[in-house]
Amino acid sequence: MILAEYSSRWINDFEAIKREIGIALKGLACTIDHVGSTSVPNLDSKPIIDIDIIYAKPSDFKKIKSELEKSGYHHTGNQGIEDRDVFKRTGKMTNEILDAVKHHLYVCPIGSSALERHILCRNFLRENDWARIKYQQMKYDIAEKANQDRKIYATLKEIYVNDFIDLLIEEE
Numbered sequence: 001m002i003l004a005e006y007s008s009r010w011i012n013d014f015e016a017i018k019r020e021i022g023i024a025l026k027g028l029a030c031t032i033d034h035v036g037s038t039s040v041p042n043l044d045s046k047p048i049i050d051i052d053i054i055y056a057k058p059s060d061f062k063k064i065k066s067e068l069e070k071s072g073y074h075h076t077g078n079q080g081i082e083d084r085d086v087f088k089r090t091g092k093m094t095n096e097i098l099d100a101v102k103h104h105l106y107v108c109p110i111g112s113s114a115l116e117r118h119i120l121c122r123n124f125l126r127e128n129d130w131a132r133i134k135y136q137q138m139k140y141d142i143a144e145k146a147n148q149d150r151k152i153y154a155t156l157k158e159i160y161v162n163d164f165i166d167l168l169i170e171e172e
Contacts, residue, residue, distance in 0.1 A: 002143045002153050004047045010038040013101045014049050020097050021053070021105075024071040028063050030055045035118035036104070037139075040125045043132050044139070049103040052118055056110050061085070064107055072098065073105065083112035117169060124168045131168055138164060 014034040021032055036050025037043050055061055065075055065085075072093030076086045087105040089098060108115035125132045142160060146152035 002046055002146070002148055002150055003044050003139055006042050006044050007047070008041075010045075010047065010049060013103075014039070014051065016097045017049060017051060017101055017103055020095060021051075021068075021071070024067045025053070025064060028055075028067065029057070029060050030064055033119070035122050037125075037135075039122050040132060043125060044136050047102065049101060050118070051103055051105050052115055053105070053107045054110055054115060055107065058109070061107065061109070068105075068107075071095070081114050084108050084114035117165065120169045121165050135161070135164065 011034070018032045018034075025032075031054045033052045033054060034049065035052050036048075037045035038047070038049050053064060055064060065087075068087050069075065072090050072095060073087040074090045076088055078084055079086050085107045087107060106114070106118075108118075125135060138161060139157070142156045143153055146156055
C-alpha cells in the first residue's frame with residue numbers, strides 16, 4: 001500500500017529528525033518545520049516525513065548546504081521548483097535516525113512560494129476537517145488508479161491534487 005493510516009508516530013519521527021538536523025545546523029539562522037500530509041493529524045499518508053528548513057538571507061543557504069553535506073546529505077537542486085532546494089541522504093555516512101526514518105528534506109528561503117504553499121496547505125488541512133477528508137479520499141482514489149505504483153501515483157497526484165491545493169490556498 002502506498003498510503004498508511006495516520007500515525008502519531010510521524011510527529012515523533014519529525015521531532016527526532018529535527019533534533020539530528022538541529023545538531024548539524026547549530027548556530028545557523030534557520031528554522032525546521034514539519035510540512036506535508038504527515039504533519040496533519042488524522043490524515044492518512046505515504047509514511048514519509050516532509051521537512052522544510054527555512055532561512056532568511058541568501059548567505060544562510062550556503063552555510064546550511066555545507067553543514068547538511070557534512071551530515072551525509074547531498075544537494076540535488078530545486079528539481080524544477082523555484083526557491084525550494086532538495087537534499088537527500090548520500091549513503092556515505094550513517095545516522096541511526098536520519099537513515100532509518102524516510103523523509104524528504106527541502107531548504108527554502110522565507111517568502112518562497114513553495115514554502116508558502118506547504119504552510120498554507122498544511123494549516124488549512126489541520127483546521128478544516130472537510131478539506132482533510134476530501135484530500136484523503138482523493139489520495140486513495142489516485143492510489144487505486146495507480147494500482148499502488150509509487151511513480152504512477154506521484155504523477156497522478158501532481159495532475160489531480162495540485163488544483164485542489166490551489167483552491168485550499170485561495171480559501172486561506
